[in-house]
Amino acid sequence: MMEINQDVTRRGFLKTLTMAGAAIAVLPMLPRAAHAAAGFEKVGAAGDFTVGDFKKVTRADGSSLYVTKKADGTFLALSSRCTHKGCEVLWSPGSKSFKCPCHNGQFDAAGNVVSGPPKTALPSPTTKVEGGSVLVQS
Numbered sequence: 195m196m197e198i199n200q201d202v203t204r205r206g207f208l209k210t211l212t213m214a215g216a217a218i219a220v221l222p223m224l225p226r227a228a229h230a231a232a233g234f235e236k237v238g239a240a241g242d243f244t245v246g247d248f249k250k251v252t253r254a255d256g257s258s259l260y261v262t263k264k265a266d267g268t269f270l271a272l273s274s275r276c277t278h279k280g281c282e283v284l285w286s287p288g289s290k291s292f293k294c295p296c297h298n299g300q301f302d303a304a305g306n307v308v309s310g311p312p313k314t315a316l317p318s319p320t321t322k323v324e325g326g327s328v329l330v331q332s
């Protein structure tokens with residue numbers, strides 16, 4: 195009789211331990227899922243970005259964006275995909291522009307076409323700040 199109670203207790207403990215492990219594994223996914231449900235995803239902390247420079251971030255879908263903090267404290271996000279044929283553009287801090295290595299397309303720091311074959315600006319998803327995090331529209 196005593197052994198049965200100990201076995202039940204041991205099973206109960208292992209079950210509780212398994213459930214706690216599953217909860218711990220799922221917990222880090224909750225904030226991202228909440229933002230995705232609202233149509234925004236976190237790309238970093240507000241303090242990660244500097245006025246006048248762009249930081250490349252990776253989105254949940256694997257695509258990348260360039261994000262910067264503007265002088266007025268808001269944030270600007272620009273797609274890293276060239277609007278000509280989709281090559282990855284590169285931020286050039288010296289010239290404060292984005293250059294496309296494929297056909298020499300060039301965009302200014304606002305994403306507007308400066309020269310080369312691209313006809314349209316880099317797409318710029320909406321950004322917002324919540325709780326010290328920079329969020330970009332999905």
Ligand code: FES
Pocket residue numbers: 276277278279280281294295296297298299310311312
């Ligand atoms: S793909 Fe960028 S200029 Fe052609």
